[in-house]
Each structure stands twice: as structure tokens, then as C-alpha cells.
Amino acid sequence: MNRMHTKTISILLCLLMITTAAAFAAGNKESGTAAKQQEVVTIEFFQGKPEAVDTFNALIDTFEQEYPHIKVTQVNVPDSEKVLTTRIAIDDIPDIFNAYVVQPSFKFLTDEGYVMDLTDKQFLRNVNPGILETAKYDGKAFAFPLALNTFGVFYNVEIFDRLGLSIPETWDEFMGLCTTLESHDITPIVLTDKETWTLRQQGGVIEGMLIGDQQAYFSQITSGAKKPSELMYPRIAQKMLELRTHAQDQTLGTDYGQGISNFANGQAAMFINGIWAIASITKANPDLQYDMFPLPADKKEDTTILSGIDVALAVSETTEHPEEVLTFLEFLSQVENAQLYSDLDGAPSAITGVSVQADHYERLMEVIDAGKVYGWPYIHYPLAAYNEYAGMYQNLIAHGSVQTFLDEIDSVYEAALQQ
């Protein structure tokens, strides 16, 4: 009796294990045969911008018609940076991926040889040379810039018209405008300080406008010649705080989605963010009349504007299909295709010869076209410091003390430079 049961149980357990093993085997076989049946090369395109999925699908459709032997699978996941890090750790790097070239972590990937050097590739000639330069590390291009972004102040046209307000051209005019709005019981600005990335960007934008030549500026810090507190950070911190005096209460409790919703529904007259917010604002309130103006500098003629890389595509060094991958990038770099991207996405293009509609941000484009631009300064932050910025700005806002902020940033840089 006993022995029989032992047997039954062992058989059952074995069966269970075999079934599981079989399930795996079956799963593998399936994918194996599927790949063989179609004589088509499949390449994986991994990107982390959910709002760009439809745009890329449209481009991929056109591409696949032109090159029927190449199939492009677009993969878009939430939390894409973490997924990409894990996939790199397990050596399963997507053939093409959307690279955050302006963040210091991308340099880790290029240093380790995970990313293909594209410097000599023909299609990079289609990219605006100035922009290509900002995507290079040590003179080498590891990514192909496709689309750009810019940053400024969104304003509610209806409120401005009703109160007869005009677009501020200097920082003081901007602050004065806020006071006027307050006297009409309107919250001037909604700020989304709970969202660390918007805070870091806002600091970066103010910084970029103040410092001019970034390379020279940051080499003063990294060489140890100057402490951050001896450079522009006192002024940056002061401006950050000044903005908060004209924002809603408890900015640290407002996230990006909430900020968009508040601005779109007229609960604040202005909202400071990048042009990627346009699609969301319009979706949140299709009837809203709004536009953007450049965040003004202290003097009118000093106003410059951020022109950063929004989408840049990098290629895995170990891709099995380099030829097909490069064909796809080449396709994207052609003016008519880049134009299609820009039309669908609404963002300015990095490709020479593509015109952009610039709905809602014509005023920013005027400044950009005049060549008064700068790129994201983060690229110069040491990685260890980069991750601290948002927290430091949140502390600044919470305590309201410029001095505490300066002490903190000095010690953060000291620690980061030691590493």
C-alpha cells in the first residue's frame, strides 16, 4: 500500500516536471520554426516614448512596404530605462533603441562598447551638423538624432487676452506679469515639483540660459578650480525660488499629470514645460486656447532657448543584422520620412530640410531659427551628481534657503568628483 503510493506520487511529480519541461520546449520550437518559415529578417526597435508608438508604426509600415524582406518590431514598455538596463545586463540588447544621449548614463554604454559607432555612416550627413555635434562623445557619434525638443512657458491665451496682458520679454516683466495675475486672483503658474524629472529640466533650462559655453563652464567645476556655489548656482536657486512665489500652494505635491490637467482647465494661467506636453494638453482640453513663449532672460537680448535631442537612435554593437538595421536608420534619415515623423509627432526635426509646423510654439522656433540655442547641460554633470539634482531642488523648495542648497550642491560635487 505504502510503496504503491510512493510510486504514484513520484510518477505524478515526474509527470509534472516533464509537462513543464515540455511546455518550454514547445514554446522554443514555436519561435524557432516561425523564424524559419518567413525568409524575412526581423529587427527589434525598442523605444520608451509611449506617445510616439503610433508615429513610429506609421513609418515602419512605409518602410516594410519598401523593404519587404525586413520586418521591424517596435517594442515600447513602461519604465523603459530600467528594462534596457536589465536587458544589457543579460546581453539581450535590442537591435535599435532610443538612447538618452543627453543623460550621463549613456556614456557608460558607449564606454563598454555596447553601442555601434555610427560616425562614418552616410545617413548622418542628413542630420543638422550642429545638432549632431551635441550628440557626440569624444568626436564619435553613437546615436542618430531624429527629433528635437524645446522648452518654454505655456500660457492661456484667453486669460491673457481678457486681462490685456502681453508676452514678457525680460525676467522682471515676467515676474511683474505674475503679480498682475495674482491681483486678479488668478494663480499665475502651475509647477510640478513632485515630478523629479520636470524639476531637473527646469533647473537645467535656467542653468543653460545663464551659463553660455557649457564645456568651459563645467570644466571649471570638474577641474576643481571653482565650486558650484561660486558659479551660477546662487542665481539659479534664486530664480527657482522666485518662480515658486508665483505658483500654486505646495508645488511639491503636484505631479506632471496634475499640472497638465490644472493648466488645461484654466486653474493656472501658465505652465512651464517642454513641447512634448502639447499633445497631452490638447487631449486634456481640446477647447483650450494656448500658446508658448520663451522663458525670458534678465535682458531681452540674452534670451536663448533650449534645443535638445528628443529622439536619438542607437544600434547594438552585437546586432545580428547590422545591414538591415542601418537600412532602417537610413530610411528614417530621408527628408520625406523625417518630415512624416515631424508632421505626426509635432516635434522639430534633427534632419536638415525638414520643416516643422510648430503649432503652439512658433515663438520658440523664431528664437531657435535665430540660432540662439543651447543644449541640455546635464550631459556635463557627473553621473553621481546628475541623480542628486532633483532631490537638491526639492530640498531648496522645501526649505526656501539658497545657502543650504549651495552647501548641498558643493558637497554633492565634492563626493561625485572623488569617485
Add this chain to the structure above:
Amino acid sequence: MNRTAIAGLLSKALLITGSLLILLPMYVLIVTAMKTQAESSVSFFSLPRSLYFDNFLYVMRTPFFFRNTFNSAVITAGTVAGIIIFAPLTSYAIGKQMAVHRGYRFLYYYFTIGLFIPFQVVMIPLIKLLSRFNMMSIPGIIILYITFSLMQGVFLLVGYYKAIPPSLEEAAVIDGASVIQSYLLIIFPLLKPMILTVVIMRGLFSWNDFFLPLLMLNNSREKWTLPLFQYNFKGEYLFDYSIAFASFLIALLPIMILYGFLQKQFISGLTSGAVKE
């Protein structure tokens, strides 16, 4: 008499307060899901003006909704089945033998100590291992969920088993039952309430988990689970809570139905005093 009445009133008051605190977020969830975006941004707290179901339809019409829900259901069902088979079996052997056998006492600590290791340590090595074994798939994730349930399962079930009077099992052995018979006929039914607790805790975990599917099933939307689907929704419509909340309510529905069925067994089964002497 008077004191009992006051105590009764007090407990009632406490329970009602507690219920309100639990219901408030639910109210927010349901009400928001049934408003248009414009409506909820104007007055967040009010009742919807009409019964508005477009948000739900919108969620269901999003590509891969049914596919992803189905995947989640398969994963959860597989996990639950695995837990029911392996967790009590393992715990029974450990619980029974740990008093007499050092190896089993070791096993008890071996399993429970795993509870205290943060997942972050394991993650990268684990994912590397899984990709080498070709286990970045739905069956692979089921095996992981079952395995991870063992830590909590052994911890809770061994504790519960030890509270079962040994006399019950001894009686069966005297009657000539084999180990397997006494396990299936006596121990398993007695463990049922705690098995159900573990199943519900871990089943809910596998249904709601975001992290593992994100790391293991990311390379095609067909393989996604419902939480990935929802999270992506959150990213895409970040200003529009109405749609996100509608998607949460839809994900709740299958659980609520199952809960309705299991509720009698679960809550009353667990508390029916199975361990009474």
C-alpha cells in the same frame, strides 16, 4: 447589561468608521471612472452627472486588452495550482519531520530566511539565469511565482501545521493509513484555511505584480500582463485619471467575481475553528 450595550455600540461605531475609511478610496475610484475627463477635473469629489461607461469601453477596445487579461489569468491560475500542490506538501514534510530530523529543521529556516532577502539582490542574477534557461516566458514566470510562494507558504503553513493536535494524525496511522493517505485525507483538509490564505495572498500578488512581468515579458505586447497594460495606460494618458481608473475597475472585476465565490470558504473557512481540539 448596560456595559455590554455600551461596548456593543462602541464596537459598531468603530467598525463603521473603519468601513468608511475603506470605502472612501473605492468611492473615488468608481466615481472617477464614470466621469468624463472634463467633469472630473472640475469637481473631483462629486457624483458623476450620468452613468457614463465610455471609459470602460475605451479600455476594452485598446489593442491587446483581452490578450493581456488572458495572460494574467493563465499566470495566476498556474501559480495557484502550483501553490496548492507544492506548498502544503513541502510544509507538511517539514513540519512533521522537523521535530525528529535535523535536516528538516534546517529546511524550515532555509525556506523562511529567503523571505528577508530583498528582491533587488536577486534580480540581475536571476534574470541572467532565466534567459540562459530560456525561461523568459509565461510558463517561466509561473514557476517563479510558485517558487517565491514557497518562502511565505512554508513559514505560514508549518506554523499552522504545528498547531494541529498530533492525536488526529496518530489516530489515522493507527487505523492503517499510509503517509499519503493521512496527508490527503486528514492533514490537507485541516490545512485548507491556511492554504487558502497563502493562495489568496500569492495569487493576488501574481495577478497584480508589475515588476517580474516587466522584466521577463517585455519584448512583445502579446506577452504582457494586465498590470503592464494598465501601467502603460497610466503613462499614455497621465492627465486622464478617468480612463486609468476605469482600467483598474475592470481588472478588479474578475477578482471580485472569484472572491464572491470563494468568500464563504475563505473568510468563514479560515475562521470556522478547524483547529478546535
Add this chain to the structure above:
Amino acid sequence: MKSQKIYGLFVLPAVISYTLFWVFPVAVGFFYSLTDWNGIRRSYSLIGGRNYLRILQDSRFLDSLGFTLHYTVLLVIAINLLALVIASLLNGRLRGTRFYRSLFFFPAVLSMVTVGLIFNQIFYHVIPWIGDLLQIPLLQTNLLADQDTAEYGVLLVNIWQGTAIPIILYLAGLQSVPKELYEVAQLEGAGVLQRFSHVTFPFIIPVISMNLVVTLKSGLMVFDYIAALTDGGPGRATESMAFLIYTNAFKEMKFSYAVTESFVIFLLITVISIVQIRLLGRREAHA
């Protein structure tokens, strides 16, 4: 002898899969903690215990440890007290207990994504609204927006959801107390508290112990609630250990250091749990 083999067979599949998919990765993780691997580099070198020594001087780690301990103490006390009180109420013969039992379990059903989004909205809209209505200054603000109150905001949500399962476990424990003993105690004129400490308590010690371990673990390893509600902020006001580990590993490319931090928490939890189980074990009723 024969039955020995059966027991071995019973545990075999579990031991194999657990060793392979949990213990082995932990061992590999431990190995990484002795290196300087950053998570993506192809090569690394062994640096012995240097990561462990560095941790002890890392003020960010120590701050986060302090936060986590404070949070855990409050969480463990609040959840266990609340769960025990509610379970005792539900264990009585009140009308509608069945309904309440389902209701109090309900928060456990929701996913973290759901809870995070709902409560962000509640902190933003609903609590300030109630605060205005009742004129309570503390509630008129968004708890998550202030460095001094963010911890309590997160705690509130964690308690809201985390009490559900302990209630169920306590209910099961309470049911195991023989009813006759209560009657005897009542005849002897024991008050509610006396009855609890002399009759109920010794019987539910195993359940208390289970719940303490489970809530202790969830407090010391809190990650989800932080990620969903505050992202460790404002500033670093709510940077828990698990959140710090995550940030170090995935954002700051300090993988081996993050793993080292994990082992330090692991040691901490294990020691606290063992002490706690030992202490309670002495008072256990041997039925």
C-alpha cells in the same frame, strides 16, 4: 525508513526550484557585493569587504536606515494593533460580521499601481477638502508635499492596505481560543483587558509572531508605496532602504554597492526576527 523517503520526495521539487531560482541568485548577488561591478560593465574586480566598510560611513545609507527603522516601528505597531482590535470585533457576535469581514479584506485585492494612483488623488484633492470642511489645519495640506509629513502620508496608505491580511490571520488565531476558557474567565469576573492578557494572548502568540514577522518584513523592505507615492521625496525625506538600493542599482550604476546594502538589511531583518520570535516563544501556550 520508507516513510523517510516519502518525506524527502515531498520536499524535493520545492527544494530544487527554490535553490535554483532564489538561493543561487542570492549567492551570485553576494559574490557581486565583493566586487566593484556597476551592473553593465563587462569586467569587474574583486575588492573584498570594501563595499561593506564604505556603507558604514555612508551618511545617505545611515539616513535611509534611520528613516526605515522609524517607519517600520510605526507600521508594525499600527497594523498589529488595528488588526487585532478589528479582528476581535469581528470575532464577536455582532450582526453583519460577514459583510465587514469581506469589506476589511478588500484593500488587499488592489494592485499597487491602483492604490498609488488613487491615493495620490486622495492626498491631492480629498484630504485637503475634508480638512477645509472640518477646519483641521493639518489636513488642509497635501501630506505628501511636505518633508515633515510625507512619511505619515505613505504610512497611512501602507496601513490602509497592509492591515487586511493580518486581520484575517488574527481572526483565525482568535478562533483557536477555546470558548470555555472565556466563560470561565467571565465567571471569575475578569475584565476585558485581563481576559485578553490571560486567556487570549497566550493562545494567539503563534499568530502574533507570524504577523509581526510579516509586517516587520514589509516595513523594513518598503519599496512599492514609496515608489508610487513620493519617489523617495520631497528631497530625500522618504528614501527607504529598498528604494535607495533600487536607485543605486538602476539609476546610479552602483550595482555591487546596492547588493551590499541589501545584505546589510537582510542581516538586520534576520536578527530582529529571531529576537522577536525567541521573546514571544517563551510565552507561547502549549495547547
